[in-house]
Amino acid sequence: MVIKKVENKLEKLVEGTFARFFSSELEPVEISRRIVREIELNRSIGVNGDYLAPNDFEVAISQNDYANFVTAKDPLQKELEETIRDYCYQEEYIFLGSVNVKLKMEEQLRTGTLRIDTRLKQNENGCPPGALILPDGQRITLDNTVISIGRLQESTIFVNDPNISRNQAKVHLGENGYLLSDLDSTNGTLVNGFRISEHVLIDHDQIEFGTFKIRFEAS
Secondary structure (H helix, E strand, O other), X not given: OHHHHHHHXXXXXXXXXXXXXXXXXXXXXXXXXXXXXXXXXXXXXXXXXXXXXOOEEEEEEOHHHHHHHHHHHHHHHHHHHHHHHHHHXXXXXXXXXXXXXXXXXXXXXXXXXXXXXXXXXXXXXXXXXXXXXXXXXXXXXXXXXXXXXXXXXXXXXXXOOOOOOOXXXXXXXXXXXXXXXXXXXXXXXXXXXXXEOEEEOOOOOEXXXXXXXXXXXXX
């Protein structure tokens, strides 16, 4: 069922905005199937008993297929990354680092074929994977930098809403993960519907500042 949802998402991508780019014998949905297969073949069990999924994927395709994909390579890579996150969230797999997909050309491959190299890779800065997803879909990747949120123009996430304080909240790396702290805001900060002062973020937490909503993803 989860795999089918991944395939349906990519099929819509091919039929939609980027349809004119995909004239290749190799379809994006086939890449997604192979990536899911690689996840299942290369997952491992962590010290806490959680399943660790590969998070770094290098997809080698033929010269002809690469030429057909190259114009839409960046959005396709991002869409593949998103479907990997969706799949692993549904399967309750976790990542050591941020999810990354890279398409590359390999002249030795025949048209319509591909080869995938997968790795469990930690972030180079040593920080755990994490990102804030804004209402417009923008991803803000987290690291050891403090993310400020509020009505101040210099805030990392500027929110033009009179119901939000100038210094509303911040997200920073703590001992146990990424910590969301309310900065004594007037109307408070909610996580999954509950008002918090401090909260260690977990995957798919829904964060609310007034009517402004963002999501945390541990990937």
